[in-house]
Amino acid sequence: MHVFVTGGTGQTGPTVVAELIASGHTVTGLARSDIAAARLESLGATPHRGSLDDLDSLHRGAQAADGVLHMAYGGDYADPGTLIRRDRDAIQALGQALAGSGRPLVSTSGTLVMRAGRVGVEQDEPDPDSVAAFRISGERACLDLAAQDVRASVVRLAPTVHGPGDHGFIPALIAAACRAGVSAYIGDGANRWPAVHRADAAVLFRLALENAPAGSVLHGVGESAVSIESIAERIGAMLGIPTASLTLDQATRHLGNPFLATFFSLDVPISSEYTRNLLGWRPHHATLLEDLRTGDYFDPEASKRAEEIWLPHREHSIH
Secondary structure: OEEEEEOOOOOOHHHHHHHHHHOOOEEEEEEOOHHHHHHHHHHOOEEEEOOOOOHHHHHHHHHOOOEEEEOOOOOOOOOHHHHHHHHHHHHHHHHHHHOOOOOEEEEEEEHHHOOOOOOEOOOOOOOOOOOOHHHHHHHHHHHHHHHHOOEEEEEEEOOEEEOOOOOOHHHHHHHHHHHHOOEEEEOOOOOEEEEEEHHHHHHHHHHHHHHOOOOEEEEEOOEEEEEHHHHHHHHHHHHOOOEEEEOHHHHHHHHOOHHHHHHHOOOOOEOOHHHHHHHOOOOOOOOHHHHHHHOOOOOHHHHHHHHHHHOOOOOOOOO
């Protein structure tokens, strides 16, 4: 299959591109810069110059492909309306190129669109009051394409996609622990957090392209419910510092970012049983706590990247 990929040079994208190529597919990747184009070429993919705002370029890339994987997402998170419109318009442009063909379009969302405080399953409707509600419009735009003979599906990724080079939520916890000399959790720390290894997520994206039925919602979750306290304890043990319970206000000061504090206070367990049974997906790489013990999370450069991402700009990326 010739796959057109957006977001192939992001944090998860290169692993997905490598998985597709290793499995015999050819990949053309959207590249908005010379650096992105060179990265795609180094992975064995062909660059396609353009951006999410260049709808004609997206249409051409999809039209020439046997299937499309849409992972790119970003912009100014202070302007969610523009984020929503940009993603929806991109999905519609990609879908229009595939309409009537039965070809696959796999779009990306995040499990944080689900209702907190209960185990979310693939058949549940997303919660319009969730912290990631701005991803719901993109989900619907993708799934609506099934009525136009597009084999459309959505992969909701866990908020922590861990593995080498992670610069997401977990490094922000580590950076805050290094600054404060204490590894913190909120309240009793029993709130649950889903996670998936990046290599396992890449396999799921491939399986979705190859086999997911039209209209499928899939959960990219290797671990349903890792307690925030257990994460804080592992971080404390690795750094040789104590752990402590904080209030939400204290956690905001500790993390330097109210958005992060709100996230780490959520109880958002997620099941992927339906996804596993549907596609035969079997996550088997390191768990989050194993990665915290054996991975590169405590390399000084990892904390530096987290500081650069989370403190000065207050911007974030939710799957």
